[in-house]
Amino acid sequence: MQAVKLPVDLSIIYVNYKTPHLIIDSLTSVYQYTSGVNLEVLIVDNDSGDNSRQAITRLFPDVRWFDMGYNAGFSRANNLAIGHARGRNILLLNSDTLVLDNLLARCVCLLDERPEIAAVSAMQINREGQVHHDIFDTFGKIRRYFYIVPQRPGFQKLLHRFIPDNHYDDPNEVDWLSGSFLMTRKSIIDKAGKLDESFFMYGEDVEWSFRLRQHGRMLLLRDAYFVHLEYGSSNEYQQQSITYINRFRPQMQVSQLLWIRKQYGVGAYLLLILHYLLLIPIIFGWKILVNLRNRERVFSNLSNQQEFAKQVGIYLRFFWKTVLNTPYLYKI
Structure with missing residues (x-):
């Protein structure tokens, strides 16, 4: 049987x-x-x-x-x-x-x-x-994490107002x-x-x-x-050294930027890319001023800033495909 x-x-x-x-x-x-x-x-x-x-x-x-x-x-x-x-x-x-x-x-x-x-x-x-x-x-927590802003309460409060969280009656419910x-x-x-x-x-x-x-x-x-x-x-897709500005794993962030584009539209994606591009001269300039204040060589100890610029370059490899939401395997 x-x-x-x-x-x-x-x-x-x-x-x-x-x-x-x-x-x-x-x-x-x-x-x-x-x-x-x-x-x-x-x-x-x-x-x-x-x-x-x-x-x-x-x-x-x-x-x-x-x-x-x-x-x-x-x-x-x-x-x-x-x-x-x-x-x-x-x-x-x-x-x-x-x-x-x-x-x-x-x-x-x-x-x-x-x-x-x-x-x-x-x-x-x-x-x-x-x-x-x-x-x-929550989606809000992830999106706020993508923005590299000073950790002072005022900046964080402004970021929460800009990107709020969903709230549920059931403590087990999430986004x-x-x-x-x-x-x-x-x-x-x-x-x-x-x-x-x-x-x-x-x-x-x-x-x-x-x-x-x-x-x-x-x-x-x-x-x-x-x-x-x-x-x-x-x-193999993770970075080994993590700092406040270099806290993103490159493959993870390429994928997360794709998620932002798909769920929140091209404007939200472009805003993040612009944020990262503007940060490059800011973080380099800040470090150079710190070097001058400490009487060190002007262009010394810039590895953290260089790594961030390198990561932004990786994100930009997928810029047009992401903007156009092109079906593609987004793999670095």
């Missing part, structure tokens, strides 16, 4: 790029703590060129494996898996995550029982159990959810569309959340947690 196949409650999607050990640890935690949910796991490989498939499927033979054939980034890889997913709910889950309890079943139940909810996630903690308190859970753990219904994706494939990495979850949010509320469960180690294949 042929076994009856149960409906799939949840399709878990991982994007792999040379991180088999992380996915193995993540999947181990998923199967250890998850119960009451019929799930499937889909892994999309972004041309890792290593033994990822053999290492993972040897331990988890039921995984459904897909090869992109090139490093397609986050959106395109997830979209491939979404198209093949059998579950009524979809979970985007980073390779560098661990679950600590039956969180997945709780989220599935919430989506099943509350049709007004479009998507759900949980609080991120690090390996030491500390909560990531610096959460950009957007991180793609490191984002669960939504397949039926919602059918209405809102898949992730925007112009995004290579970063920003795509913010833009996608904006579209998902048109079909229901976005919930960040403040009393639920998962571990986000925050390392893995994305390290």
Whole structure:
């Protein structure tokens, strides 16, 4: 007699790029703590060129494996898996995550029982159990972060007035959810569309959340947690030295500027680009004046300023494509 196949409650999607050990640890935690949910796991490989498939499927033979054939980034890889997913709910889950309890079943139940909810996630903690308190859970917080202004209260107050936050009666409701753990219904994706494939990495979850949010509320469960180690294949797209003016990861900011253009229009994008261009002579001039005051060489210790100018140059590589909102893989 042929076994009856149960409906799939949840399709878990991982994007792999040379991180088999992380996915193995993540999947181990998923199967250890998850119960009451019929799930499937889909892994999309972004041309890792290593033994990822053999290492993972040897331990988890039921995984459904897909090869992109090139490093397609986050959106395109997830979209491939979404198209093949059998579950009524979809979970985007980073390779560098661990679950600590039956969180997945709780989220599935919430989506099943509350049709007004479009998507759900949980609080991120690090390996030491500390909560990531610096959460950009509103669009306003992200947009304000893009502006490099003096940290004095007057300037910050003006920036808040210029770019306010949305406020909700439910403390769990937010504007957007991180793609490191984002669960939504397949039926919602059918209405809102898949992730925007112009995004290579970063920003795509913010833009996608904006579209998902048109079909229901976005919930960040403040009393639920998962571990986000925050390392893995994305390290090569991160800068190592961070200062106040150089706090943007180049790939992240290229993507975020694309998000600004798509969600808020060409004017908001041009305003940010103008802001960065005007900052270049300001920060160079300020540092030169400091050098003169300290009786140092006029053009000494300008590496921070030079790095900022270099980053702005990277953003400008994509200027016309972003202005025209041209479909393109925005990868540095």
